[in-house]
Amino acid sequence: MLQAAIRVLQAQGYKITEPRKQVLEVLEGAQKPLSPYDIQSFLKQKGKYLNHVTIYRILDLFCSLNLAHKVLSIGGFVKCSLGTAEGCHRFMVCHQCGAIQEFADKELCQGEDAFTRNLGFHTKYHLSESSGLCADCFRKQFEEQKLG
Amino acid sequence: MLQAAIRVLQAQGYKITEPRKQVLEVLEGAQKPLSPYDIQSFLKQKGKYLNHVTIYRILDLFCSLNLAHKVLSIGGFVKCSLGTAEGCHRFMVCHQCGAIQEFADKELCQGEDAFTRNLGFHTKYHLSESSGLCADCFRKQFEEQKLG
């Protein structure tokens, strides 16, 4: 996975630097979207230091290469898990634990395209964030209700 | 329209104050999403002053009552045009002129629900932002291409 991202960087002529590898690694290991400052404090705990400006620039780069996405409802970044779906970012966000999962579905895109086209709009990028409960949190809540 | 919003406020026991009426009016007249500070400078031009804290609080209230929505990809607020669609906010954003239009479609919601349910996720809120070109900007671009 990390290797794949590194290959993308190389292919586009970007240098493989320590800061870039570190940010990649952090995103890789994260279960939730991380803001630039989240990433900074995460690294600080491991005794590493990156200037926040650097992190912003690295994330900008990653997003432009589709190696990461910004989750708007949270303001954090996640590693892109679906290199395929260009111009279409769909996430499920658990509002309990913050867990996030990316998904893609052509039919949804087509549905949105069709609907907006009827209104004279020419859609280029899709963004959708479905928030609710992930499987784990739903089960927990369900069991609590049974008890209560 | 403005009257409708005022009635919602009254019905919930909130006071009808000058600042709240002013923010409502600004949102009403806007073609694009406005950030809290946008609203402040807009009012300043008309010789009126509101503290930015006040604007933040008013917008929070409006959002909680579904009188306004925050458009995440832009960070601005729009007046809610579809009082109906609770838990479902869909926008088309023109990345040329910034124009915005809200829409709703049950089928899209159902599609998203079905898809995420298959992944064990229980969706409660839908958010989608389709960005592209509005009818006007598309036409302009098309004509420019013909000339160039």
Next chain:
DNA sequence: GGCTGATTGCAACATTGTTGCATCTAGCTT
């Protein structure tokens, strides 16, 4: 090992959002 352009760090700043508390006012009561 040295060169060079890309990358990072730094400092300073701009913007955006938050909190606690004093003051004021909308809408009720009398």
Next chain:
DNA sequence: AAGCTAGATGCAACAATGTTGCAATCAGCC
């Protein structure tokens, strides 16, 4: 119509987030 009071606003101070220009550094080339 005047007074009362909870709710709303303003203010000040601060916290968090994001940006810019420039000097120092380093990855990947020779």
